[in-house]
Amino acid sequence: MSGVCVSQAPRKFRVATVSLAGCFGCHMSLLDIDERLFELIEHIEFDRSPLTDIKQLAQCDIGLIEGGLCNAENVQVLRDFRAHCKTLVAVGACAINGGLPAQRNHLDLATLLRDVYHNRPDFTEPLHASGVVPLAGIMPVGASRPGMSSGSAIPNDPELPLPLNKVRPIHEVVHVDYFLPGCPPSADTFWRFLCELMAGRTLHLDHDSLHYD
Ligand code: SF4
Numbered sequence: 001m002s003g004v005c006v007s008q009a010p011r012k013f014r015v016a017t018v019s020l021a022g023c024f025g026c027h028m029s030l031l032d033i034d035e036r037l038f039e040l041i042e043h044i045e046f047d048r049s050p051l052t053d054i055k056q057l058a059q060c061d062i063g064l065i066e067g068g069l070c071n072a073e074n075v076q077v078l079r080d081f082r083a084h085c086k087t088l089v090a091v092g093a094c095a096i097n098g099g100l101p102a103q104r105n106h107l108d109l110a111t112l113l114r115d116v117y118h119n120r121p122d123f124t125e126p127l128h129a130s131g132v133v134p135l136a137g138i139m140p141v142g143a144s145r146p147g148m149s150s151g152s153a154i155p156n157d158p159e160l161p162l163p164l165n166k167v168r169p170i171h172e173v174v175h176v177d178y179f180l181p182g183c184p185p186s187a188d189t190f191w192r193f194l195c196e197l198m199a200g201r202t203l204h205l206d207h208d209s210l211h212y213d
Pocket of ligand 1: 185
């Protein structure tokens, strides 16, 4: 879809983006608006984002959140975005309902960490408690996890963010103004949504606009 994004705002919208527990696919889809990026940049300027590498948030008009919450750092970053962004948008399935990372929610986190780091699982057997099945042909018979020494400990460096027991959608922690569904939302959906938002309107997506790879 082409089209012209007309904003009457007297200044550029300041936009911040972040990937929490996501795969950056939503960011890739935003960049897929291709040549329309030149027009978009006439109307917006990026604040903190993987696109700018700015680390500290300033006051922003729009915050685009990709990914759900899988650790304490995600929660801290999300709260910072909520505090600095006038309009907060949950972008994609991971931010909206946890998405693919939430598939670990039916597993016990402590058991998983013990199995991976401490129990030196024999890859010829299913990991009993986690239910993870070894991939045939990946590990030789009798081999243990590569790179792990016997009795190795679960990493607990204070620099490492504390994992959450469950992966959570962002609306469980902060108020979210808009939900942009998809995995990822298509480039056209990004484009139409941002244009409508800057024009002070709300985009109503039809079923054909929903995009899940
Ligand atoms: Fe990746 Fe899909 Fe999650 Fe976006 S919604 S971060 S594309 S898995």
